[in-house]
Amino acid sequence: MNFSLLKLHPRMLLVSFSAISLAVILSFSLGELKSWQQIDWLDVVGEGGIVLLTIVWQLFLLISRPSGRVTTLLTIGLCCFMFSSLLDALDEFIHYPEHALLPLFESVPAPFGMILMTWGLYQWHQEMLTLNAQLRRREAGVREHDEVDLVTRLYRADYMREQISQSLIRHQAGFCVAVVDIDQFDAFNRRFGHGEGDRLLREVAELILMNVRQTDLVCRYAGDRFILLMPQLPLKRASQQVHQIANAVKHLAFKTGNHAVFHTLSTAVVEAAKNEPCDALLMRLNQQLEKQKASIRESERAPLCYAPR
Numbered sequence: 668m669n670f671s672l673l674k675l676h677p678r679m680l681l682v683s684f685s686a687i688s689l690a691v692i693l694s695f696s697l698g699e700l701k702s703w704q705q706i707d708w709l710d711v712v713g714e715g716g717i718v719l720l721t722i723v724w725q726l727f728l729l730i731s732r733p734s735g736r737v738t739t740l741l742t743i744g745l746c747c748f749m750f751s752s753l754l755d756a757l758d759e760f761i762h763y764p765e766h767a768l769l770p771l772f773e774s775v776p777a778p779f780g781m782i783l784m785t786w787g788l789y790q791w792h793q794e795m796l797t798l799n800a801q802l803r804r805r806e807a808g809v810r811e812h813d814e815v816d817l818v819t820r821l822y823r824a825d826y827m828r829e830q831i832s833q834s835l836i837r838h839q840a841g842f843c844v845a846v847v848d849i850d851q852f853d854a855f856n857r858r859f860g861h862g863e864g865d866r867l868l869r870e871v872a873e874l875i876l877m878n879v880r881q882t883d884l885v886c887r888y889a890g891d892r893f894i895l896l897m898p899q900l901p902l903k904r905a906s907q908q909v910h911q912i913a914n915a916v917k918h919l920a921f922k923t924g925n926h927a928v929f930h931t932l933s934t935a936v937v938e939a940a941k942n943e944p945c946d947a948l949l950m951r952l953n954q955q956l957e958k959q960k961a962s963i964r965e966s967e968r969a970p971l972c973y974a975p976r
């Protein structure tokens with residue numbers, strides 16, 4: 668059992684503790700202790716058991732739920748019920764004079780607490796309906812997307828093409844597409860193995876995701892190549908964002924075996940032209956990338972950089 672959620676409910680714990688204290692103080696201040704022979708132990712076990720179980724229910728409730736309206740309603744309801752039950756249990760040990768108000772305190776909070784708990788359970792039911800609907804929607808999303816790449820968990824190229832085509836139809840202003848490609852990934856694969864290559868792809872994918880906006884879409888286009896769809900972003904700002912991604916990857920010391928390996932990215936960014944077909948846009952993007960790669964002579968391409976760990 669994990670009790671860490673209890674820390675979230677200091678007020679509810681205080682309410683619970685106050686209800687117990689109030690019941691004990693009221694009982695002892697209004698009545699007198701019974702003699703040993705007057706105590707009915709069967710009632711003590713029955714009524715005391717109810718009090719203990721109510722406390723256990725509260726504990727389970729508080730370690731299972733975040734704070735909020737449902738938790739408050741259920742806790743206060745349980746406290747009222749526990750308050751009545753505790754007075755009921757204590758009157759097995761304490762004798763009250765005829766005029767004492769105890770019977771009133773004993774009988775009123777319990778039904779009030781039951782009403783609160785019923786309302787809380789109804790709210791909980793509503794909450795579960797909402798959560799289930801969201802989960803179903805998310806699950807449907809995941810099932811629909813066999814378009815998600817298993818290595819990086821990014822969308823695959825087909826899904827990106829679909830999204831680019833739709834954006835082109837809507838023709839949003841300042842909509843840019845970028846490509847980033849890991850340099851010398853083949854050499855890395857050959858030296859450190861495919862497993863480590865997959866891990867590097869995942870780390871690069873995470874770095875890309877960390878450096879884009881909520882509205883951007885990232886996909887694994889092929890092998891070590893990723894495409895970014897950046898709606899409503901002017902070319903200059905899109906280029907800056909891609910530059911930041913390249914910088915983040917450049918500074919990533921990827922730990923493998925006894926080495927830290929550094930990588931560089933080749934990148935290209937284009938702005939979508941009006942009425943441009945998706946394939947033409949992607950071709951323009953890839954051509955720009957190839958031009959950039961060709962402009963840097965092989966000897967100048969950032970070598971895989973190994974540093975002893």
Ligand SMILES: Nc1nc2c(ncn2[C@@H]2O[C@H](COP(=O)(O)OP(=O)(O)OP(=O)(O)O)[C@@H](O)[C@H]2O)c(=O)[nH]1
Nearest residue numbers: 818848849850851852853854856861864865890891
């Ligand atoms: N680990 C791993 N490797 C992959 C995967 N898909 C493709 N590859 C490898 O990615 C490499 C891509 O090689 P290239 O296109 O020559 O890329 P590169 O070595 O980075 O060359 P430049 O981009 O010109 O620097 C090949 O070795 C493929 O086998 C994959 O899912 N996992």
